Amino acid sequence: MTELTRHVRYDSLKDRVAVVTGGGSGIGRTIVTALAAQGVRVGFLDIDEAGGAGTIAEAQALATPREPLFRACDLTDLDALARAIREFREALGPVDILVNNAARDDRHATADITPAFFDDRIAVNLRHYVFAVQAVVGDMTAKGEGSIVNLGSISWRIGQGDMPLYLACKAGISGLTRGLAREFGKSGVRVNTVMPGWVMTERQRRLWLTPEGEAKLEAAQCLAGRLAPDDIAAMVLYLASDQSRMCTAQEFVVDGGWI
Template identity: 55%
Template sequence: MTQVFAAYPSLRDRVVLVTGGASGIGAEEVTQFARHGAKVAFLDIAEEAAGILIASLREAGMPPPLFLPCDLRDIAALRAAIATVNRRLGAVTVLVNNAANDQRHNYEDVTVEYWDERMATNLRHQFFAIQAVAPMMRTAGGGSIINFGSISWHAGQGGMPAYTSAKAAVEGLTKGMARDLGPHGIRVNTVIPGWIMTQRQIDLWLTPEAEANLLRAQCLKAKLVPADVAHMVLWLASDDSRMCTSQSWVVDAGRM
């Protein structure tokens, strides 16, 4: 069956900021927003991957996005980067809090320092990015904030308690901020991806046994790819979802 995907005219010229946009799901989001004519900026520490992405978009005839190197654990640097996006592209009215790192770890080995670093990597920057863009969105008359959660804690996955704790908290952050920002026309939602076949996931964890177990657990018997999540993000960013907020949107092929 030939697949034809929706286009969202409301995204044209909209200023979109994607965190962790150099690779994986984030890179697909950057690409899809660029295809829709948005003014895209992305933040990442992976400068080489960012360069490859920008080159690929240029070759495809799309305007290159604005890339700003940024360690999201450094909140001062995050705030400065968002201010730069505002200065160079205009007010951010779509924020995609995509960045995360699902590093595995044994609960017995977790130190206070490691716990705090995992919170900084997977949770803290989402709030401070929201705090930084909210005034721009209020002035603009509204906006869409899309936070990234994870299926891992919903599925009761072990082996990374700091990560699953941070990702569970993302959904609480979404609910609270949707209530606080709703009067200003700002929508806040969570996207919960299933196991998405990014290159990192394939390289580190996809074995024949893991793949077989995954497909048994899913209602739809096909592997998820980054575009599957990006299509949900596009819809949540667009005016088509204008009355959708404070919700969790699961893209997992019916696993959960």
């Protein structure tokens, strides 16, 4: 977490309950710690137990008012997902905020897609969004308010290659957001998509960043500089807070002016 989210304060977030998927590293870790720094009671999920412990350690180092609660969970196991969210509700209270963040941008070619791989990519990158919403939206409609933030990507807008199923899922998330916003808006539940550009997480630097990619980024962004996880967390905080009370069914692009 940097100055971008460390010192901003949204009084409406204090003591609210949030669930974040994929909070063990990268953008998800920063979202978890940024929410916890606001006094939010955060429960987060990740398949990576060591990563989850790392997020807890970072929150402790930042002395957040609330220490996040972690549950290791394979989000493709929908029974495990539902069970973990029930445990969060029992420990923290009814859910006010859901951040659907978990995904994997593994590269693949169309020729290599099998039916099993297709089903797996949908399960990893889209299906759990739906069932996480299903597990928490009753809490929100009972209160007459709530915020669901789905993490998308500009990748499908720019026609990025080498991962067609990932792009299909990210495009589907934008459609899902619109449908959910219409279904639950009259109950006071807001649903939005945050669409990051190329965020320089440790994973991106290790696996995908090349001199050629760096040159493409330089040419594509209107703004100089590199996107950091804090840039995305800052938008999530705003959408989770009451300051965005009339924002729903929208795509909020944070990409340095790429699209």
